[in-house]
Amino acid sequence: MTYCVGLYLKDGLVMLSDTRTNAGIDNISVFSKMHIYEIPDERFLTVMTAGNLGVSQAVVNMLHEGIDTGERLETLYTVPSMFRAAQLVGEAVRRVYRTDGPTFEAQQIKFDVSILLGGQLRGRGMRLFQIYAAGNFIEATPDTPFLQIGETKYGKPILDRVLQYDTDPADGVKLVMVSMDSTLRSNLTVGLPIDLMVYRRDAMKAETRRRITESDPYYQIIHNGWSEALREAYRAIPRPNWIR
Template sequence: MTYCVAMRLDSGLVFLSDSRTNAGVDQVGTFRKMTVFENPGDRMMVLMTAGNLSISQSIRQIIAERTTTGGKTVWTATSMYEAAQIVGEAVRTVYERDARTLREFGIDFNVSIIFGGQIQGERCRLFQVYAAGNFIEAHNENTYFQIGEAKYGKPIIDRVVTPATTLNEAAKCALISMDSTLRSNISVGLPLDLLIYEQDALSVTRFVTIDEKNQYFQMIRSTWGQQLKTVFEGISDPVWNASPDDGAKALSATNTNSQPVRVQPPHSMLNTNPNPAPLQTLAQQEDGNKQH
């Protein structure tokens, strides 16, 4: 499995991917999930993949080499939308060639893709491409995409990232999102690839491969956990059966009547003594025996 996230911001794009491909007890594999298609001054495009590695590699190779029936490639596409169509066509080509054989061996055609960048003459754009070759584009209402093990790293992005977020803030948020995923799922692992692209640069602006020795990522891992604990401890414990004046601390109030949905035991097992005697400790039992 894997985890990849990309963000489209007013100031550019952020891409982050892990590199784990297998996660068994005695089998851990790595393969870089991020590929850059760059012609400085003309275009800069990034492809990130999750799913079956052989499918992903085949798709990437076709994208790099193939010319469409209209004579277009990712190197000659006049818009990112047209380039995304070429990526979708590559996905369908691999499906038509390999899906049936894979299915005979019990293997699903499993691939997800994030594709984004900028071609001279238009703005930065970001797409998510599905296994059928269709795709959607990021807009201000949904400024990021995730593929792979997305659930663990989603909450922090939802709370922090907007189109106005700076590239450095978005990169920090992406790394925190990745750290949350690394802590919760063994199928995601280091090293990471982080690429920052500034609007209209038309070439890679900043790139780093992050391993376990990276000081900034280690700082995030320790600081984020400590800050979360501090915030957690700073939130008041709930007050049960509170008076209406207790305000935000009140989890339940005396003027409310909440009851669980109960299932009654069979009639033959109903407790005929609704007020059973209180439990006795061993010491109380010994005292009672001495009195007798």
């Protein structure tokens, strides 16, 4: 399983993914699910993937090597806009489906992939998309400033309650770390280390890229501090007065 979350904030993007993959729970590995496509001062894109690892890697490879769209070989390094980038990721998903889909169907394997794509090209808007297994996609907006893929439920309540479009990216890091920690705790197939990327709007480069391991001091603050804070919050709520 996988958990990836992307925040689309007034001042930037925050993206976080775990690194655990499993083929059955007795076969667990570490694979980065975060991929950066960067041309300094020109474009900065981040892709995070969830679902079948073979499909995810095929899509990512295709985005690296280029997709022949008739006129030219198009990659995330050449697309003229974030919208076109989302279309290209969708096209890569559809091409992998055309290759792998029939065999998957014959073997009753689900064609399961979902992708978050965030970034900005110089002079254009910063955007965050979620691309589905059918190759179609949706976009985050100020009304719903986060998107999640993979094991999304354990980490959603804190985002539903606290996150807003004008949340500062540094606070966004706190929130995605709490969201991830809740997920790690409740689903063993989501695992450390985790990959974090913070992008400040119009920067055209990552402000922070960080692999966070169990011994990371800030992860420890979140992991221990949030549990304690929750217990404290729960103690602060009064008992019902209709129970002795």
